Amino acid sequence: MTNRYRSVFDIIGPVMIGPSSSHTAGAVAIGHVANRLFHAPIQEVVVRYFESFAQTHRGHGTDYAIISGVLGFDPADRRVPMAVDLARRLGIKIKFIEDQHLSPIGHPNTAAVTLINAEKEITVWGCSVGGGTIEIRKVDLNGLVFAPQGPLPILFVTANQPIGAALDQLFAANYRRPRVTHRLADHYIYQLDLLDRPFPEQLIQARGMSQDAILL
Amino acid sequence: MYETIADLVTMADQTQRPISELIIEQEIQLSHSSREIIWATMGKNLDVMIAAAEKGRTGQGVQSATGLTGGEAVLMAKYRAAGKTLSGDTMLRAVENAIATNEVNASMGIICATPTAGSAGTLPGVLSVLKERLNLTRNQQIQFLFCASAFGMIVANQAMIAGATGGCQAEVGSASAMGAAAAVEVAGGTPQQSAEAFAMAMSNLLGLVCDPVAGLVEIPCIKRNVVGSVNALTCADMALAGLTNKIPADEVIAAMKRIGQDLPTSLRETGLGGLAATPTGIKMKMKIFGEDVSIHSEAGPDEGRES
Secondary structure, three states, rough: OOOOOOHHHHHHHEEEEEOOOHHHHHHHHHHHHHHHOOOOOOOEEEEEEEEEHHHHHHHHHHHHHHHHHHHHHOOOOOOOOHHHHHHOOOEEEEEEEOOOOOOOOOOOOOEEEEOOOOOOOEEEEEEEEEEOOOEEEEEEEEOOOOOOOEEOEEEEEEEEHHHHHHHHHHHHEEEEOOOOEEEOOOOEEEEEEEOOOOOOOHHHHHHHOOOOEEEE | OOOOOOHHHHHHHHHHOHHHHHHHHHHHHHHHHOOHHHHHHOOOOHHHHHHHHHHHHHOOEEOOOOOOOHHHHHHHHHHHHHHOOOOHHHHHHHHHHHHHHHHHOOOOOOOEOOOOOOOOOOOHHHHHHHHHHHHOHHHHHHHHHHHHHHHHHHHHHHHHOOOHHOHHHHHHHHHHHHHHHHHHOOOOOOOOHHHHHHHHHHHHHHOOOOOOOHHHHOHHHHHHHHHHHHHHHHHHHHHHOOOOOOOOOOHHHHHHHHHHHHHHHEEEEOOOOOOOOHHHHHHHHHHHOOOOOOOOOOOOOOOOOOO
């Protein structure tokens, strides 16, 4: 029992542009995660596909779906089928690679999405597990590697001071597994794998004591 | 969370409430949302489903960008209207709406995934018949979707609902079983009868492979939804008549999972086996993509892999 599906709207939904919930709507969601983690102007996108994604991304519209997510579109946005052209017109360099290896995160519907600009580079390894639901199993933020368990929501908090205990107080009842802390030279990054979406007021409190809190 | 169908049936019997109500309660708890918001959201999903089927079966219908599929829901609508049919108006209504929905999906129109986009036509096909036969109100149609989602969530968590991991049995098979169970509830059957309908519908579609031509959600996906809808209705009728599956629903789900794991990769949404590998299927793929994408692909350096 994985309990990765926790809402009736994971099953009846999403409302989306076709043709495939895993290869289109799920791909939008993976692109969206990359977009939210990057939150800066994008110069270059590299999408690396594995297994089923590598074999069928063209037929399923996975290319425009991932780029839609990177641009921040909703899966039911009318612009979804035109996303690759729209992004190129914005001056974003885009490359798709069909990798013949097995998925490095152990799922046939895997895409690794890399976003680059002059200051930074991030890669998100996501898999689309069916019906539009995704998991994020690996994230590389400028060389710092995180390995979340997979299911969303995942909360990344960046702070200049140690706030682990305070985060535990806010979210521990909702932890999917214990908090992960990365201590860097001048700041801390906390990765929280959550069971359910946190209450809005909890997020406001987390933002209040940190530099940045990104909910995936 | 409800983890098995047996749990759902037991709780429904103990509390004398329908399965749709149990899952709404769970949703309120887990989503920190209200009943009104959850109900209205499901109502919007119903509207999307109705609009998609309508779009596919009226006027000229829709065509996919590849030109492989489209316009067949309209053909079926004309045939049904002429009245001289073999399977009768009721069954063909399901056929027409299932095809219409998946044609809209293939044409990149807006649909509601139930539980996936490839299987999006199955529940609308079932619902179109129930609405007509049982005079379902809008609220009863929403209740149908909640009940279907309760069963679908158990399949999704205990097994899988993606063609890439479980084959078509995990998509159309799951959708059909969800539709059968929910049809029993809105028709006034017992929770156990819902479970039997579910078990029969899923058992009937075990082993169904995912072999889309050119990797597109068109052939054979669109017409497989017809099988899903028709199977759901007949299994719901069997359960309401008192027939049982003998193998319990939860064990059928476990069997579906094992079969999915045993399926070779070529039959799990890679477009490499089954109908996709027929001479005509390969010809269609070459025509659309101008090359065989399974042969010409860049291996790429090994970056991004776990060391």
